[in-house]
Amino acid sequence: MAARTYTSKTAESSDKVSVICRALRRAIIEQALEPGAKLPEDSLGERFGVSRTIARHALGQLAAEGLVELRRNRIAVVATPSWQEARDAFDIRIELERLVVRQLAGKLTKPQIAELTAHVDAEDRARNGTDAVSIRLATEFHILLAHMTNSPILVRYVxxxxxxxxxxxxLYSRPHSSECAINEHRAIIAALVKGDVDKVMGLMHSHLDSVATRALVAPSPQRGRDLLDILAPYADAATGV
Amino acid sequence: MAARTYTSKTAESSDKVSVICRALRRAIIEQALEPGAKLPEDSLGERFGVSRTIARHALGQLAAEGLVELRRNRIAVVATPSWQEARDAFDIRIELERLVVRQLAGKLTKPQIAELTAHVDAEDRARNGTDAVSIRLATEFHILLAHMTNSPILVRYVxxxxxxxxxxxxLYSRPHSSECAINEHRAIIAALVKGDVDKVMGLMHSHLDSVATRALVAPSPQRGRDLLDILAPYADAATGV
DNA sequence: ACAACCCGAACTGCATGCAATTCGGGCGAT
DNA sequence: ATCGCCCGAATTGCATGCAGTTCGGGTTGT
Structure with a gap:
């Protein structure tokens, strides 16, 4: 396949908006902002030295990405996905990332391999640090892979x-053990270099599936869901009496 | 699998913004707005009876969806995807829609089957109408399928x-022949009802693949691309002399 | 005839202001 | 003491205004 051209046609309109988006995204995935955390436009604007208009626009973008929930006349909050949504997200992610490694298998350049290896090494070093950083690095490994496809659309979705x-x-997994994930990342790199398409697709599938099942062990109604949902069965019992 | 709850947690913040988004989306997919068409905030606001602020926000959302291109200090335009991006989009679409039919196979309810059949009938009747409507209906068939998974995330991505x-x-296929697509839609419904997972995934794959290859026959540098790209070989020749 | 330049109109980037709505704490009734 | 109500503070929804940039056509020089 011919080399593709880099067209950094990212949506991310103006600079100020995208700066806020990036900052919030990072804060969210590092769990500095927990699901349900309030995001008032004023505070955001003040914090980033911009007007509410810009903060509002940024919140709109993040809502489009599903990281923030926007309800009319209500303060924006960090999204609180239901267990089912979480499972759905992982299912989609598996398919998308299988596509990534399918396109990448046997096509990595030397510098790309070096970059991936360096990243996993960084993950390794971060094992002693905070969980937040480990999680972020693990996620960024997958995004780095997506970038190497040179497909802006795929990058966006992944x-x-x-x-x-x-x-x-x-939301659903407090004791995060990313230990084994690092080895799985190394295995994926090795299979990619070797060019074994089926192998690497299988590795990616099982890697993501294990991350998902390790985290999403059960619908666990006690965590994260609305009070209404938790009380639904009790309400039913009440009407039954 | 237990029935999922409908949570219409769509991003689509306020009403006015989402109204504009829907209108523009429809105009774009019906080719009333061709790729490259200018979308000045003022005109949009005036047309929809809102201020520039709202029109601007809507454009931001559509840019996040990849339907609009936003460049700093420049008038927004309807997106003009490159040939490669088009191919990438179809590749992603194939995987996502295989996931849709995988989840749906053998699980459709009677009213759902009726709704799908009715939709394809509508596609049939629209064959005599304009191309624009045919294209829209064909696209909406796929979105209707996605809706039936009750997975908001999957709906959004599809x-x-x-x-x-x-x-x-x-952009890339003027003489659009959606004739055979209708039969393929019917075949997919039949396989879904029958519950043959592998069969329906295969059908969806070949359906989308044929739509893609029928349209994206070749990189076709003459259509849609930047003037710069079209003139590149000539420029090379000029420097050669 | 042609190209470069320049200037006004058009347009975007952003902040601010005002009306409408929600949120939360205190007060009174039971 | 608990529940419900009410009112002020906080917050959002949206339009408008101003400054900076781009766009396009006319003008001028060659």
Whole structure:
């Protein structure tokens, strides 16, 4: 396949808006902002030295990405995906990332391999640091892979869905053990270099599936969901009496 | 699988913004707005009876979906995807829609089957109408399928990528023959009802693949691309002399 | 005839202001 | 003490205004 051209035609309109988006995205995936955290336009604007108009626009973008929930006349909050949505996000992510490695298998350049290896090394070093950084690096490994396809659309979708998955991890899995994930990342790189398409697609599938099932063990109604949902069965019982 | 709850947690913030988005989306996929068409904030605001602020916000959302291109200090224009981006979009679409039918196979309810059949009948009747309507209906069939998964995330991604594909069709394939697509839609419904997962995934794959290859026959540098790209060989020749 | 230049109109980038709505705490009734 | 109500503060929804940039056509020089 002919080399593709880099067209950095990202949506991310003006600079100020995209700066806020990036900052919030990072804060969210590092769990500095937990699901449900309030995001008033005023505070955001003040914090970033811009007017509400800009903060508002940024919130709109993040809402389009599913990281923020916007309800009319209500303060924006960090999204709180349901368990089912989390599972759906992982299902989509698996398909998208299988596509990534399918396109990449056997086509990585030397510098790309070096970059990936360096990234995983960084993940390794971060194992002693905070969980937040480990999670971010693990996510960024997948986004880095997507970038190497040179397909802006694929990058966008993989990034988005990876961020969403990150968000759900912070909701449904407290004791995060990213230990084995690092080895899985190394295995994926090796298979990519070797060019074994089926192997690497299988590796990616099982890698993401294991991350998902490790985190999303059960519908766990006690965590994250609305009070209404938690109380639904009790309400039913009440009407039954 | 237990029935999922409908949570219409769509991003689409306020009403006015989403109204404009819907209108523009429709105009774009019906080719009333061709790729490259200018979308000044003022005109949009005036046309929809809102201020520039709102029109601007809507453009931001559409840019996030990839239907509009936003460049700093420049008038927004309807997106003009490159041939490669079009191909990438179709590749992603294939995977996503395979996921849709995988989840749906053998699980359709009677009213759902009726709704799908009715939709294809509508496509049939529209064969005598304008191309624009045919294209829109064909796209909406796929989005209707996605809706039936009750997965908001999947709906969003399938819709987005389907719109993008629609956009590229208007760019790279003038003589649109959606004739056979209708029969393929019927075949997909039949396989879904029968519950043959592999069969329906295969059908969807070949359906989308044929739509893509029928449209994107070749990189076709003459259509849609930048003037710079078209003139590149001539420039080379000039420097050669 | 042609190209470069220049200037006004058009347009975007952003902040601010005002009306409408929601949020949250205190007060009174039970 | 608890529940419901009410009112002020906080917040959003949106339009408008101003400054900076781009766009396009006319003019001028060659």
């Amino acid at each position: 990034s988005e869905v990876a961020y969403r998955c990150c968000l759900t991890l912070s | 819709s987005e990528v389907a719109y993008r594909c629609c956009l590229t069709l208007s």
